[in-house]
Amino acid sequence: LGVIQSPCWNTKSTRPMYRIAVPCSHGNHSRVLESIPVIGKRKKALALGLKQGKEISGSDWHFSLPKSVSTYASSVASWRDQGKRMKRNQCLKLATQEKNNHLLKMWGNSDVIWDSVISVKQIGKHQTYDLSVEGVASFIVEGVVTHNSGAIEQVADVVGFIHRPEYYGTTYCEEYGDVTGKAFLFIDKDRNGPTGEVELYWNKNLACFEEYAP
Secondary structure, three states: OOOOOEEEEOOOOOOOOEEEEOOOOOOHHHHHHHHOOOOOHHHHHHHHHHHOOOOOOOOOHHHOOOHHHHHHHHHHOOOOOOOOOOOHHHHHHHHHHOOOOHHHHHHHHOOOOOOOOOOOOOOOOOOOHHHHOOOOOEEEEOOEEEEOOHHHHHHOOEEEEEEOHHHHOOOEEOOOEEOOOEEEEEEEEEOOOOOEEEEEEEEOOOOEEEEOOO
């Protein structure tokens, strides 16, 4: 239906009962009334409000941005971070005031819906979301849109990985000895040549990898 909602369990009920909270903006109420039967006084109130050409007033917390955006805005602009989630229109307005700040503009125009994690429970082995939903191969990791690399690896001619043990706090290992300042390029797939590993030198002053010379 394209309706953004948040189910919540009524803990006072003697049997499992879920309530659906529907944000008031972006035409959500219109789609609910047109597609799902609503009974009682809520139907009358909803129909009356929509007849008058407006959505029922209420919170649109689903469309607010993460608190980290408010923290960033307070560091680059005259925005008072009160621990609240900034609305997208506020973010766009602030981006314009700050000479089209590209990060604020990106957040304001984003179509990602942010919601809090209520609980994490173990349910056993299941397919991950990006594998079970056709056409979707991306997910969010700490605010970054991440793409599942499975298909990329299948069509790639060369697949390589760089590992720098020192980054993880390791300066010595039995296989390579002293690994301070070292990195390893592992070629795990090569359609036109051999696979293997290449030892590299990590130049921390220039933040780059160079050919290792013992």
